[in-house]
Amino acid sequence: MRKRVSSIKPDQVLGRRGFLKGAGLAAAATAASWSAARAGEPDPAIVKLPDHTRYLGDGVEARPYGKPSKFEAHVVKRDVEWLTVSRQSSVNFTPLHELDGIITPNGLCFERHHAGIAEIDPAQHRLMINGLVDKPLIFTMDDIERFPRENRIYFLECAANSGMEWKGAQLNGCQFTHGMIHTVMYTGVPLKYILEEAGLKTNAKWIMPEGADAAAMTRSIPLEKALKDCMVAFKMNGEALRAEQGYPLRIVVPGWEGNMWVKWLRRIEVGDEPWQGREETSKYTDLLSDGRSRRFTWIMDAKSVVTNPSPQAPLKFKGQNVLTGIAWSGRGAIKRVDVTLDGGRNWRTARIDGPVLPMAATRFYVEFDWQGKELMIQSRAMDETGYVQPTKEELRQVRGTNSVYHNNGIQTWLVRANGETENVEIS
Amino acid sequence: MRKRVSSIKPDQVLGRRGFLKGAGLAAAATAASWSAARAGEPDPAIVKLPDHTRYLGDGVEARPYGKPSKFEAHVVKRDVEWLTVSRQSSVNFTPLHELDGIITPNGLCFERHHAGIAEIDPAQHRLMINGLVDKPLIFTMDDIERFPRENRIYFLECAANSGMEWKGAQLNGCQFTHGMIHTVMYTGVPLKYILEEAGLKTNAKWIMPEGADAAAMTRSIPLEKALKDCMVAFKMNGEALRAEQGYPLRIVVPGWEGNMWVKWLRRIEVGDEPWQGREETSKYTDLLSDGRSRRFTWIMDAKSVVTNPSPQAPLKFKGQNVLTGIAWSGRGAIKRVDVTLDGGRNWRTARIDGPVLPMAATRFYVEFDWQGKELMIQSRAMDETGYVQPTKEELRQVRGTNSVYHNNGIQTWLVRANGETENVEIS
Numbered sequence: 001m002r003k004r005v006s007s008i009k010p011d012q013v014l015g016r017r018g019f020l021k022g023a024g025l026a027a028a029a030t031a032a033s034w035s036a037a038r039a040g041e042p043d044p045a046i047v048k049l050p051d052h053t054r055y056l057g058d059g060v061e062a063r064p065y066g067k068p069s070k071f072e073a074h075v076v077k078r079d080v081e082w083l084t085v086s087r088q089s090s091v092n093f094t095p096l097h098e099l100d101g102i103i104t105p106n107g108l109c110f111e112r113h114h115a116g117i118a119e120i121d122p123a124q125h126r127l128m129i130n131g132l133v134d135k136p137l138i139f140t141m142d143d144i145e146r147f148p149r150e151n152r153i154y155f156l157e158c159a160a161n162s163g164m165e166w167k168g169a170q171l172n173g174c175q176f177t178h179g180m181i182h183t184v185m186y187t188g189v190p191l192k193y194i195l196e197e198a199g200l201k202t203n204a205k206w207i208m209p210e211g212a213d214a215a216a217m218t219r220s221i222p223l224e225k226a227l228k229d230c231m232v233a234f235k236m237n238g239e240a241l242r243a244e245q246g247y248p249l250r251i252v253v254p255g256w257e258g259n260m261w262v263k264w265l266r267r268i269e270v271g272d273e274p275w276q277g278r279e280e281t282s283k284y285t286d287l288l289s290d291g292r293s294r295r296f297t298w299i300m301d302a303k304s305v306v307t308n309p310s311p312q313a314p315l316k317f318k319g320q321n322v323l324t325g326i327a328w329s330g331r332g333a334i335k336r337v338d339v340t341l342d343g344g345r346n347w348r349t350a351r352i353d354g355p356v357l358p359m360a361a362t363r364f365y366v367e368f369d370w371q372g373k374e375l376m377i378q379s380r381a382m383d384e385t386g387y388v389q390p391t392k393e394e395l396r397q398v399r400g401t402n403s404v405y406h407n408n409g410i411q412t413w414l415v416r417a418n419g420e421t422e423n424v425e426i427s
Numbered sequence: 428m429r430k431r432v433s434s435i436k437p438d439q440v441l442g443r444r445g446f447l448k449g450a451g452l453a454a455a456a457t458a459a460s461w462s463a464a465r466a467g468e469p470d471p472a473i474v475k476l477p478d479h480t481r482y483l484g485d486g487v488e489a490r491p492y493g494k495p496s497k498f499e500a501h502v503v504k505r506d507v508e509w510l511t512v513s514r515q516s517s518v519n520f521t522p523l524h525e526l527d528g529i530i531t532p533n534g535l536c537f538e539r540h541h542a543g544i545a546e547i548d549p550a551q552h553r554l555m556i557n558g559l560v561d562k563p564l565i566f567t568m569d570d571i572e573r574f575p576r577e578n579r580i581y582f583l584e585c586a587a588n589s590g591m592e593w594k595g596a597q598l599n600g601c602q603f604t605h606g607m608i609h610t611v612m613y614t615g616v617p618l619k620y621i622l623e624e625a626g627l628k629t630n631a632k633w634i635m636p637e638g639a640d641a642a643a644m645t646r647s648i649p650l651e652k653a654l655k656d657c658m659v660a661f662k663m664n665g666e667a668l669r670a671e672q673g674y675p676l677r678i679v680v681p682g683w684e685g686n687m688w689v690k691w692l693r694r695i696e697v698g699d700e701p702w703q704g705r706e707e708t709s710k711y712t713d714l715l716s717d718g719r720s721r722r723f724t725w726i727m728d729a730k731s732v733v734t735n736p737s738p739q740a741p742l743k744f745k746g747q748n749v750l751t752g753i754a755w756s757g758r759g760a761i762k763r764v765d766v767t768l769d770g771g772r773n774w775r776t777a778r779i780d781g782p783v784l785p786m787a788a789t790r791f792y793v794e795f796d797w798q799g800k801e802l803m804i805q806s807r808a809m810d811e812t813g814y815v816q817p818t819k820e821e822l823r824q825v826r827g828t829n830s831v832y833h834n835n836g837i838q839t840w841l842v843r844a845n846g847e848t849e850n851v852e853i854s
Contacts, residue, residue: 049551052639052691057543058671059514064503065495066534069670071548076491087486099665100614101578106532107493108666116484121498124476146747148794151528151781185781187527212479237664238526239535243496244485264479320573354578354612355782367575 068107074098077108080176083164088116089215091158093179096305097313100324102153102354102361104182106237111244112158112180115214118264122248125212127194127232131270134199141248144232147189147197152231152254153360155328157181157300159257159284159405165392166401169412169423173312177411177423178305181328183361186252188233191226195270203272209251212266219260219284220274221253225298229254232265255330255359256298257405259284289400300330302389303408304337304364304381315370315419323366325350329383334362336382341368343376343412343426350379358384375415376426392425495534501525504535507603510591515543516642518585520606523732524740527751529580529781529788531609533664538671539585539607542641545691549667549675552639554621554659558697561626568675571659574616574624579658579681580787582755584608584727586684586711589834592819596839596850600739604838604850605732608755610788613679615660618653622697630699636678639693646687646711647701648680652725656681659692682757682786683725684832686711716827727757729816730835731764731791731808742797742846750793752777756810761789763809768795770803770839770853777806785811802842803853819852 068075077092084090094110111117122141130136158180164170171177195207200223207226211217221230231252234241241247246263253260259279274280274296286294304327309315323341327334337350350364364379381389392409399406414424495502504519511517521537538544549568557563585607591597598604622634627650634653638644648657658679661668668674673690680687686706701707701723713721731754736742750768754761764777777791791806808816819836826833841851 049553050548052545052547053641053643055543056515056641057540057545059543060504060506060517060519060538060540061514062544063538063671064505064519066504066536066669066671067494068492068667069674070546071674072667075666077487077493078491079487087488088483090487092487092491098667100576100662101612101665103530103612103665105664105666107534109493111487111490113484113487116482116486117489118479118482118484119497120479121477126476142743146744146749148778149527149749149751149780149792151790153782185528185530214480214483216480235527237530237532238528239502239532240495240499240525242493244490244493247496247498316569317573322573322576324576351575353576355580363578365576 075108077110078175080171089114091160091180093175094182095175095312096179096181096307096326097174097310099307100363102183102326102363103237104184106184106239106242106245109182109184109242109245110158110180112258113213113215113244113263114217117244118211118213119243120212120248120264125248125266127249127265128267129194129198129270130267132201132204132272133195133270134201137198139194141234144189144234144249147193149187149189150231151185151187152252153183153185153355153357154252154254155181155183155359155361156258156261157328159259159300162407162409162411163404165409166396166403166407169425172423174305174307174310174411175312180258181361183328184236185238186231186233187235187238188231188252191230191232191251194232194268195226198270200270204270206271206274208269208271208275209262209265210267210269211246211262212264217262217279218275218277219262219279220277221260223270225253225256255300257284257300260298284405286399286405287402289402297406300328301406301408302329302331302334302381302383302387303327304379304389305411306339306377306379306413309377309415309419309421310413311421311423314421315415318370318372321368321370323368323377325364325379326361327364327379327381328359328361329381329387330359331387332384333358334381335384337362337364338380338382339364339366340378341375344378347380372417374417376424377413377415378410380410502535504537505602507598516541518587518607520602521609522602523606523608523734523753524601524737526734527790529610529753529790530664531611533611533666533669533672536609536611536669536672537585537607539685540640540642540671540690541644544671545638545640546670547639547675547691552675552693554676554692555694556621556625556697557694559628559631559699560622560697561628564625566621568661571616571621571661571676574620576614576616577658578612578614579679580610580612580782580784581679581681582608582610582786582788583685583688584755586686586727586832589836589838590831592836593823593828593830593834596852599850601732601734601737601838602739607685608788610755611663612665613658613660614662614665615658615679618657618659618678621659621695622653625697627697631697633698633701635696635698635702636689636692637694637696638673638689639691644689644706645702645704646689646706647704648687650697652680652683682727684711684727687725711832713826713832714829716829724833727755728833728835729756729758729761729808729810729814730754731806731816732838733766733804733806733840736804736842736846736848737840738848738850741848742842745797745799748795748797750795750804752791752806753788754791754806754808755786755788756808756814757786758814759811760785761808762811764789764791765807765809766791766793767805768802771805774807799844801844803851804840804842805837807837
């Protein structure tokens, strides 16, 4: 295990001008072809380009609800069939290597459900508040929408994201190693307004949201968190929640593990102690090497991944390339991301671009020149609390390799001389 | 025409607690029913609720690319058939009354095209830079993606948004009066990097982006704007542009009229004067009452609209209600939004929630108690430059009623005693 924090060399960040100049590029080559064409010697590669100006396309009535171009058909959520016994209690993964910016489009948000996707008619849906409250209440969706709303961009990460990597590099692609995360803008009602409407008893200390699907998912959440920043959300990225994301209502638990963000929310019970349900005892606890388990490990610690290059998105060209990825922390905003191309010998501070929001994905970039040398790429996130993303080895020394959850170790991609990229570990 | 700016009474903003208390609500009623049910007298309205816990839903393989719930089938872009001769040179409208927050999901971004939707294979697409440059260049999509990228949330508004309202209230619904706007996060390359790569001649003063569709759309843009904040974008809300939004490449011209944001971008010519094309002479100029035209009216001035209530989203209940809408300005960030419920006699400052970003939609709310009285609802946006959204009458005094474009006048909705809402004007 190496000390890495001290070896950052920010002066290695490339300048921003003249990227393609003198780097032996397609652009220069095609420009030469274009000049040749202008000189009366047409380049067949250019004159063969399709001429869309000859054809009218579909009109404005064709796509009442739009979908991606047919040339993007490969950009989909994917599941891994052998990973679970049933695909109704399983997971699929966001294609992180196909995305950019910080927003995940609703059609590509990973799914994790325990009894398939409930299809709920919002007119027939109710949210009940019961337990240690002055006045039990049942709300219709219309009632919920009469409370003041807020809009927040948050990441949602499954506690088991990267869970297959505890024993070593397994899955070949950031979609599979890190794709149980998405970031959207939620619109909803601060949970505290709803709890205050019911009135909290003085001994109230915990809440238990419950889902309306066949899993009837429940989790215990401390009241302090519920009152601080939890939301009852009905919209994502402006439109209604998707069925697979809990339509018509889910609880948002910013920065905490995705399993707690109960979907198809139908009830919130208020109590004085945790309920010790299946999902917080048998599951979503972290088995250590001595046989004991960590529990109530709710917060998703700072983490990052390079999404390009990665096994599904190898390097294609020598010369100027853009490395990109996302970083996030359940404890607040990302402060810095460092990237190494040589397995940790040298680090440079990545360029962050786009909104930097607490408990949301943050986009980073490193522009670099590649001349066909083998690379060992890693990224390391630091959040505003000073927490630094650990190596996988550092994590294993404390937590062993029995766990499934909360693997936020540094990911390594090996880029070979031909650009092909693999999931590897540095020992 | 009334003086309105001086009559704001912010003390009329309602407090945020106890919204549903004592307001004669469905919530209280159903809570009573629930209590009755617990006491052994089940309320048929409650016991009839569907029990989703009995049925497994679709698994994770079912929706590789997701779509909205079947219960949201009414939430679509809509066109108005009589508005244009051809639906291939026409427009459809974003259902603003169904949205919240500031992000428009890609499936609901309004469309305006002049020759239908071009379906372009990105592998066959090129961007040419020519004209007053040191070195004409042709880029592949791969080349474009080798430049440093940025991520920005911007609104895009068609200059003709609200264009049917110049002569009076026409269209009954904010989808149709104001739905030629959307706000997404773009990922792309600052245009200045691409122009600098080609090298600008000293007499370069203008650029002309050109589309690859059958309309071969062109517009003249001052070089100063091009170098300041224009982007060549390939992603929206994280994923590839939609075909109807210019896939694989469009130019982003922040704060300026949508017609300039050329889609299916295949060429940028650099010149020393504007090209005076159809779209900046015969169209997208503002005919005044004396027969002269304003031209080069590129900036979209501050504007706002109440999206709920509105004709397609009437008030449903007495008691606590949430009024919401969006405001935006092509000159920067929104500073304040005021709302009146009584046709301008009293104004209150709306609560803004969510990101407040320059040249992006800003979400505002007013929580209010409604007891069935007729309302005349208006919103008025102010931006960071101090510009105040004018009334329609103020606009007409200067601009007449011959124009189609740049109608940013204050919208009035009349809410009747039964909650039904109409598009009206206050004279």
